[in-house]
Amino acid sequence: MTDTLIQGRTGPWEIVLGLEVHAQVASRAKLFSGAAVGFGAGPNAQVSTVDAGFPGMLPVLNRFCVEQAVKTGLGLNAQIHRTSRFDRKNYFYPDLPQGYQISQLYHPIVGEGALEVERDDGSTFTVGIERLHLEQDAGKSIHDMDPHSTYVDLNRSGTALMEIVSRPDMRSAEDAAAYVRTLRTLLRALGTCDGDMEKGNLRADVNVSVRRPGEGLGTRCEIKNVNSFRFIMQAIEYEARRQVEILEDGGKITQETRLFDPGRGETRSMRSKEEAHDYRYFPDPDLLPLVLEEAWIEEIRASLPELPAARRRRFAEQYGLTAYDAGVLTAEDERAAYFERAAGGRNAKLVANWTVNDLLGRLSAEDRGIAESPIPPETLGELVGLIEEGTISSKIAKTVFEKLWAGEGSAREVVEREGLVQVSDTGALEAAVDKLIAANPDKAEAVKSKPQAIGWFVGQVMKETGGKANPAVVNALLRARLGID
Amino acid sequence: MTELTALTLTDAVEGLRTKRFSAEEITRAHLEAMEGARTLNAFTVETPDRALEMARASDARIARGEGGPLEGAPLGVKDLFSTEGVETTAGSRILQGFKPPYESTVTANLWRDGAVMLGKLNMDEFAMGSSNETSAWGPVANPWRSRGSNASLTPGGSSGGSASAVAADLCLGATASDTGGSIRQPAAFTGTVGIKPTYGRCSRWGMVAFASSLDQAGPITRSVSDAALMLRSMSGHDPKDSTSLPVETPDFTQFVGRDVRGLRVGVPREYRVDGMPAEIEQLWEQGVAWLRDAGCEIVEVSLPHTRYALPAYYIVAPAEASSNLARYDGMRFGYRAGGGTLTEVYENTRAEGFGDEVKRRILIGTYVLSAGFYDAYYLRALKVRRRIADDFDRAWETCDALLTPSTPTAAFALGDKDADPVTMYLNDVFTVPANLAGLPGISVPAGLDANGLPLGLQLVGRALDEGTLFSLAGALEQAAAFRAKPERWWS
Numbered sequence: 002m003t004d005t006l007i008q009g010r011t012g013p014w015e016i017v018l019g020l021e022v023h024a025q026v027a028s029r030a031k032l033f034s035g036a037a038v039g040f041g042a043g044p045n046a047q048v049s050t051v052d053a054g055f056p057g058m059l060p061v062l063n064r065f066c067v068e069q070a071v072k073t074g075l076g077l078n079a080q081i082h083r084t085s086r087f088d089r090k091n092y093f094y095p096d097l098p099q100g101y102q103i104s105q106l107y108h109p110i111v112g113e114g115a116l117e118v119e120r121d122d123g124s125t126f127t128v129g130i131e132r133l134h135l136e137q138d139a140g141k142s143i144h145d146m147d148p149h150s151t152y153v154d155l156n157r158s159g160t161a162l163m164e165i166v167s168r169p170d171m172r173s174a175e176d177a178a179a180y181v182r183t184l185r186t187l188l189r190a191l192g193t194c195d196g197d198m199e200k201g202n203l204r205a206d207v208n209v210s211v212r213r214p215g216e217g218l219g220t221r222c223e224i225k226n227v228n229s230f231r232f233i234m235q236a237i238e239y240e241a242r243r244q245v246e247i248l249e250d251g252g253k254i255t256q257e258t259r260l261f262d263p264g265r266g267e268t269r270s271m272r273s274k275e276e277a278h279d280y281r282y283f284p285d286p287d288l289l290p291l292v293l294e295e296a297w298i299e300e301i302r303a304s305l306p307e308l309p310a311a312r313r314r315r316f317a318e319q320y321g322l323t324a325y326d327a328g329v330l331t332a333e334d335e336r337a338a339y340f341e342r343a344a345g346g347r348n349a350k351l352v353a354n355w356t357v358n359d360l361l362g363r364l365s366a367e368d369r370g371i372a373e374s375p376i377p378p379e380t381l382g383e384l385v386g387l388i389e390e391g392t393i394s395s396k397i398a399k400t401v402f403e404k405l406w407a408g409e410g411s412a413r414e415v416v417e418r419e420g421l422v423q424v425s426d427t428g429a430l431e432a433a434v435d436k437l438i439a440a441n442p443d444k445a446e447a448v449k450s451k452p453q454a455i456g457w458f459v460g461q462v463m464k465e466t467g468g469k470a471n472p473a474v475v476n477a478l479l480r481a482r483l484g485i486d
Numbered sequence: 487m488t489e490l491t492a493l494t495l496t497d498a499v500e501g502l503r504t505k506r507f508s509a510e511e512i513t514r515a516h517l518e519a520m521e522g523a524r525t526l527n528a529f530t531v532e533t534p535d536r537a538l539e540m541a542r543a544s545d546a547r548i549a550r551g552e553g554g555p556l557e558g559a560p561l562g563v564k565d566l567f568s569t570e571g572v573e574t575t576a577g578s579r580i581l582q583g584f585k586p587p588y589e590s591t592v593t594a595n596l597w598r599d600g601a602v603m604l605g606k607l608n609m610d611e612f613a614m615g616s617s618n619e620t621s622a623w624g625p626v627a628n629p630w631r632s633r634g635s636n637a638s639l640t641p642g643g644s645s646g647g648s649a650s651a652v653a654a655d656l657c658l659g660a661t662a663s664d665t666g667g668s669i670r671q672p673a674a675f676t677g678t679v680g681i682k683p684t685y686g687r688c689s690r691w692g693m694v695a696f697a698s699s700l701d702q703a704g705p706i707t708r709s710v711s712d713a714a715l716m717l718r719s720m721s722g723h724d725p726k727d728s729t730s731l732p733v734e735t736p737d738f739t740q741f742v743g744r745d746v747r748g749l750r751v752g753v754p755r756e757y758r759v760d761g762m763p764a765e766i767e768q769l770w771e772q773g774v775a776w777l778r779d780a781g782c783e784i785v786e787v788s789l790p791h792t793r794y795a796l797p798a799y800y801i802v803a804p805a806e807a808s809s810n811l812a813r814y815d816g817m818r819f820g821y822r823a824g825g826g827t828l829t830e831v832y833e834n835t836r837a838e839g840f841g842d843e844v845k846r847r848i849l850i851g852t853y854v855l856s857a858g859f860y861d862a863y864y865l866r867a868l869k870v871r872r873r874i875a876d877d878f879d880r881a882w883e884t885c886d887a888l889l890t891p892s893t894p895t896a897a898f899a900l901g902d903k904d905a906d907p908v909t910m911y912l913n914d915v916f917t918v919p920a921n922l923a924g925l926p927g928i929s930v931p932a933g934l935d936a937n938g939l940p941l942g943l944q945l946v947g948r949a950l951d952e953g954t955l956f957s958l959a960g961a962l963e964q965a966a967a968f969r970a971k972p973e974r975w976w977s
Binding site for chain 2: 050053054055056057058059060061062089091093095098099100101151153279281282283286287288289
């Protein structure tokens, strides 16, 4: 993780990355029109005359969307600006009916903040947040339905987006992906964005530049609309390589906007300088400055749920979990809730093992979320409880888990019905041990000088009892009979 | 029947309420007058069927003893206001055939109060113009002509159709809009009363936008009382317009006729502009004398940034317009020209759909907002705007309202100021500052010039203090006793 440099022909290069994430506000209505927001509605079914830019139509700010932006800003430990403004970004395109996008260039609602990002190995780093602003989304142009025409769907037009701009604080494609993943987890925990990247509800523009280690920032290129973790990493790797090659050939990087082509796995220039837009930003005269009351901000602050980073720390401390397990279990609200319900009164580390390795492993193999788990948290807890009290062994527990997955009842029911209760009855086990020693006198003799060979005897007893013997009891009996300390 | 069209709005409403005549009768009288006055080109759309239907509904309400404050009163609507199902073009070819699926808040308020819609009134294209000559549907003629002349004069603009129709007795009153003087200047040119209320008093929802931070609706009528009556119905907070003020609407009619003794009226010395005709100067002095006689205290005030108002206006208004008019791209409504590519369709649609003045202002606005010029033009203009507002705030420390001429000249001939747009822009010199500061201003007919053409005086007041303006305007109206009517050369 530390060695993130690219080796070029002429030496090492460092990648510098900053991200602009567009997160669609989880709101049932648009930012300025009150029209419904939804996925999968028929084309142009969710369009008001405001979204379609009809004459005389005016924007009215949606209070709920503002609240979500404030909430997100608080989650990013960012400064909430008591006064912000909306500006118009002017350009012509058929999916932009008003001829301008309402955004916040000069005075965003949220200023400087920071996000602590966790890598897969549990190490963390901090990404500075430059700003978060509210803006409208455009509609969708569909170019491939007809050879001569472009179709326009305005359902998305006017939908509220939060644009979250990071500082250029990332140095590898993995770190950039980890940042987006952490941000997504935060947004989902706050409930301000559903984070659904497939539906385009969370998209990233990636700013990539390269430099010699220790030197100042290089010229950056912006890669637009990269909408999966895999594409983010691919796009960065390709783009960094491209820039290194140009620089090593003695060329210069042109600051430009580039598009990632997932089919070819490469980035390409989106528009030339001659076509560069002059957006003519100016304050939207249809909207007043947005002034937030301190009391309202505090009210929102008080309503914040426990955030993933804090929860991760609490899980590690309160339950004694590894950084990795704590990270996995706090990545989603539902997971954390599941774990906490299952772990109540149990050996939490054991519950964490079962949740992360067995349950989540199985769910992910079937492409299901924890909300769709066939095993309720209480049942998983009960299973761990049976292990803890010695009723079943860990090995038997795997069998029980399969039956629980198949929906065959509670853990105790399954264990009792199937006769899987661990044999801890010394009398029954003594007989098995004596029989085994009598049948293998040479091995019994050998184990006295080589005590680690006792494992063979334990294994035989377990086999004999169909796995139901309590291994600890068997071990103690064997040691006593064989005269090992 | 003609006397029904000559009534003031106030008298007509009273006559309707007391059933001296029916809404249908007075509506028919107006429809006939409109038919006979088509030479004026005041109406772009006449809606006789809707008018009669609304009138009959009014008669039914009056018969039941119900009825609103404007019940049965036939009014005209400036074509800037969206009217549901009725073509709304804002004087532009680019909106040809556009029938909005919604009704503007201002007109909806009028219909709620019982008014009857006669039709849509001609205007300068997108309200950009001071002579009504930029309308795609041809200029409106002023019913007034110079004594002994047959030359067609401008009714002013951009609410030229509204002013002309009210002056020619084609409607009892009309909606209008004022971005830099578009209510007050045509009112002055046609011997009518026009008030631009405080910015935010009337909702802009459904009003085709020119310059959002300046546009404000108001009425043009034949008396100060009529203006108060009509404005009361047009006003009111509208949650659909974020710039609409969340305030109660006072009963403006109660202010007309009130004692004005002790009110302090300011005379701004910077409004004595070079080249102002002596007649205008004299009228202004006359106005001062009338108000002094009515018991007002006259004080001289200074508005030092006045001379920067017009340049600032001609940066701010085109800047906003260049963005507001971007939506006219031929994609979803209105006029659309052909073309091989998207860019060609845009270019052809806008080249054919917009007139020269609109194009000129879009170009100015695009220029002043562009990278590298924004600070020098737009930001500086905003600072000037602030200074102008500060000037007024300082003036309110010593006076309650300002008295100025409404315009620097009387109505001029159509085609007279075609050559140089700047001379046309100068027509707004007295009216623009109130728009920049968001203040109410009213123009009251005060006399005739040597050619027999009407001249107006303007009163500007504190924000939300239309009441004081109505009281002072009432005093001016009474003193001026303006009774002149244009000769009916058109019918």
